[in-house]
Amino acid sequence: MEVTFDLTEDILVANLEGELDHHGAGQIRDEIDGSMKAFGANHLILNYSGVRFMDSSGIGIVMGRYNTVKARKGIMIIVVNNPAIERILSLSGIFLIVEKKRTKEEAVAYIFEHNQKLRNDVPRANQRRRPQENTAEQLLKFKSESIRREPDMDGKGIKGVKVNGTNQ
Amino acid sequence: MEPINKMRIQFSSLSENEAFARSVISAFTAQLDPTVEELTEIKTAVSEAVSNAIIHGYEGGEGIIHMECKMWEDGKIWIMVEDEGVGISDVEQARQPLYSSKPEEERSGMGFTVMESFMDKLEVVSEKGEGTKVVMLKKLDRTYEMESIVSSFDWNFREPKLEANNGK
Numbered sequence: 001m002e003v004t005f006d007l008t009e010d011i012l013v014a015n016l017e018g019e020l021d022h023h024g025a026g027q028i029r030d031e032i033d034g035s036m037k038a039f040g041a042n043h044l045i046l047n048y049s050g051v052r053f054m055d056s057s058g059i060g061i062v063m064g065r066y067n068t069v070k071a072r073k074g075i076m077i078i079v080v081n082n083p084a085i086e087r088i089l090s091l092s093g094i095f096l097i098v099e100k101k102r103t104k105e106e107a108v109a110y111i112f113e114h115n116q117k118l119r120n121d122v123p124r125a126n127q128r129r130r131p132q133e134n135t136a137e138q139l140l141k142f143k144s145e146s147i148r149r150e151p152d153m154d155g156k157g158i159k160g161v162k163v164n165g166t167n168q
Numbered sequence: 169m170e171p172i173n174k175m176r177i178q179f180s181s182l183s184e185n186e187a188f189a190r191s192v193i194s195a196f197t198a199q200l201d202p203t204v205e206e207l208t209e210i211k212t213a214v215s216e217a218v219s220n221a222i223i224h225g226y227e228g229g230e231g232i233i234h235m236e237c238k239m240w241e242d243g244k245i246w247i248m249v250e251d252e253g254v255g256i257s258d259v260e261q262a263r264q265p266l267y268s269s270k271p272e273e274e275r276s277g278m279g280f281t282v283m284e285s286f287m288d289k290l291e292v293v294s295e296k297g298e299g300t301k302v303v304m305l306k307k308l309d310r311t312y313e314m315e316s317i318v319s320s321f322d323w324n325f326r327e328p329k330l331e332a333n334n335g336k
Contacts, residue, residue: 021190021219022183022223023183055279056276057275059278084209091282
């Protein structure tokens with residue numbers, strides 16, 4: 001059992017090769033975790049297309065890594081084109097929470113698209129949110145802050161804050 | 169009906185021997201000319217049983233694992249994997265999908281589920297401190313070879329044969 005890595009942007013691709021069983025799983029796990037940390041990757045693609053044999057140890061690897069990726073708000077994709085391996089993974093229901101792709105290229109493209117969307121969406125979302133926040137909700141926030149600060153403000157605080165709030 | 173061939177081996181409870189057990193079983197059952205898919209299923213089930221004996225039976229320690237296999241002319245294969253380890257106090261619970269007594273080792277808890285779905289019949293005999301015996305039965309599908317056999321095919325082969333095995 002061997003694992004090689006590719007890195008594109010913040011995507012780590014782990015290419016597994018050989019027979020994946022309990023014997024090799026521990027080492028693979030450590031290598032993937034180490035690489036995720038070392039490269040600071042957010043997304044993980046587990047490429048099972050080079051795996052000739054796999055038992056349920058392969059499910060354990062997916063489950064453990066899924067938690068890491070989820071904590072980094074990343075996406076995890078399993079690349080699998082061998083029906084026997086797909087069947088074992090399906091048994092655990094892992095495909096309900098993890099994406100499945102046929103090729104490594106498809107998987108990378110999927111995450112690229114997601115990253116692109118994130119980049120485009122974030123500023124637009126902020127613009128949309130800003131005028132909304134200027135209304136009642138934001139004023140309330142200012143008010144509650146000023147009420148908390150009241151003792152320092154000699155009663156003028158609330159009036160001042162209101163002016164600031166509407167000016168923004 | 170007498171088996172046309174049988175074998176019994178013993179090996180140390182080392183994780184290296186998971187691959188060894190798989191090779192042995194695929195070399196032995198190859199005599200019955202299984203399909204690639206059937207061979208993969210048998211190998212996977214054996215891999216799970218042997219891994220269980222190593223991880224749970226002997227808890228990573230030293231021990232001897234017994235593997236026995238019998239085959240019949242009609243394509244029936246009987247496999248037994250036995251250890252003299254700690255045993256299972258609640259077999260029902262252990263057989264549940266996703267149940268693992270060692271979740272911290274990232275075991276998926278799918279071992280028995282994989283064995284059950286890849287073989288035709290699975291029996292687990294175990295008691296706390298008494299070791300564990302896993303018996304699996306599989307009938308190779310040979311209808312594609314001889315259509316004439318279909319008419320005289322005994323579809324109820326599982327029940328009587330397994331009883332015979334219990335009292336072996």
